[in-house]
Amino acid sequence: MRTRRRKSFVSGFVAILGRPNAGKSTLLNRFLDTKLAIVSSKPQTTRTTIQGVLTSDSYQLIFIDTPGLHKADSLMNRQMMEMISETLDGKDVLLYVVDATQPFTPRDDEALNVLSATQTPVLLVLNKIDCVKEKAHLLPLIEAYRARRPFAEIIPVSAVTGEGASALHKAILARMPKGPAWFPAEHLTDQPERFLAAEIVREKILAVTRQEVPHSVAVLVDSWEEQPKLLRISATIYVEKQGQKAIIVGAKGAMLKRIGTEARMEIEGFLGRKVFLGLFVKVQPNWREDPGFLKELDWRSMAGTDESAAEG
Numbered sequence: 001m002r003t004r005r006r007k008s009f010v011s012g013f014v015a016i017l018g019r020p021n022a023g024k025s026t027l028l029n030r031f032l033d034t035k036l037a038i039v040s041s042k043p044q045t046t047r048t049t050i051q052g053v054l055t056s057d058s059y060q061l062i063f064i065d066t067p068g069l070h071k072a073d074s075l076m077n078r079q080m081m082e083m084i085s086e087t088l089d090g091k092d093v094l095l096y097v098v099d100a101t102q103p104f105t106p107r108d109d110e111a112l113n114v115l116s117a118t119q120t121p122v123l124l125v126l127n128k129i130d131c132v133k134e135k136a137h138l139l140p141l142i143e144a145y146r147a148r149r150p151f152a153e154i155i156p157v158s159a160v161t162g163e164g165a166s167a168l169h170k171a172i173l174a175r176m177p178k179g180p181a182w183f184p185a186e187h188l189t190d191q192p193e194r195f196l197a198a199e200i201v202r203e204k205i206l207a208v209t210r211q212e213v214p215h216s217v218a219v220l221v222d223s224w225e226e227q228p229k230l231l232r233i234s235a236t237i238y239v240e241k242q243g244q245k246a247i248i249v250g251a252k253g254a255m256l257k258r259i260g261t262e263a264r265m266e267i268e269g270f271l272g273r274k275v276f277l278g279l280f281v282k283v284q285p286n287w288r289e290d291p292g293f294l295k296e297l298d299w300r301s302m303a304g305t306d307e308s309a310a311e312g
């Protein structure tokens, strides 16, 4: 039976904003029911905007996950914060995600500045409520946010368990304008497979490293070779110091082996085929301040303008 295309098809762009570690990427993955963005307990996991497109027979929602709002202390971080400001343009709804297990601090106040000039409706998403036993504990947080700016709605959710997700979904849909599907129904994300694979490697590194190491790691795919029986991927892990390289390689290469195995298994899962993953570690001092290297990391600049042109 053909699905009937309703006259009231709605579509729109939804940006997901908030401080590092609030759960923005987890929320994106929950909406799309797919792992599109890597997640970690370390702040500043996401480094670029990530699109996820959710299509049904009555709507198309284009979500854009963004890097966490923080004080920029490197060229990379400054570029990330500029990217967020640009992302605010032309959106129909903004989701401002906060970690509801944490009290309101001056840093939260500062982060809210990103919303100061926007006229777009903002939904305040109180995330991680699976860890809030007494819901009354949310009230001081709600008051603190309400005192700073108006929010179109305040919605408690858990991106991990899915609690509150359907209320949030409804609140988003209620604010979508009538409009066409901007992307074909099967279009899920703007990220190339090569970038996703590099991100998965980075996620596995974030999971096993601490302190400054997670921030000092970048991953680039060097080659991607389709062979009859498997896909052969070779990637380089860049770090800033020799000591960081030693940590990632580990004793007798054990750590690198573990990172490689975990990443390969996940890449095989999402590509649905057998993969050989070769990993190399290189020291590239100060890469976070190197405009040329940052350009290399940005798949949008490599892909040219065509692939990013569709973003609203």
Ligand SMILES: Nc1nc2c(ncn2[C@@H]2O[C@H](COP(=O)(O)OP(=O)(O)OP(=O)(O)O)[C@@H](O)[C@H]2O)c(=O)[nH]1
Residues within 6 Å of the ligand: 018, 019, 020, 021, 022, 023, 024, 025, 026, 027, 038, 039, 040, 041, 042, 043, 044, 045, 046, 047, 066, 067, 068, 069, 127, 128, 129, 130, 131, 157, 158, 159, 160, 161
């Ligand atoms: N308990 C609980 N943990 C959550 C929830 N949502 C996210 N987390 C955890 O919070 C941590 C950060 O999640 P991310 O989704 O990477 O957060 P983010 O806001 O994208 O972080 P950045 O990319 O660094 O800005 C991870 O350890 C998640 O598993 C939630 O609803 N409940």
Ligand SMILES: [Mg+2]
Residues within 6 Å of the ligand: 024, 025, 026, 037, 038, 039, 045, 046, 065, 066, 067, 068
């Ligand atoms: Mg993230």
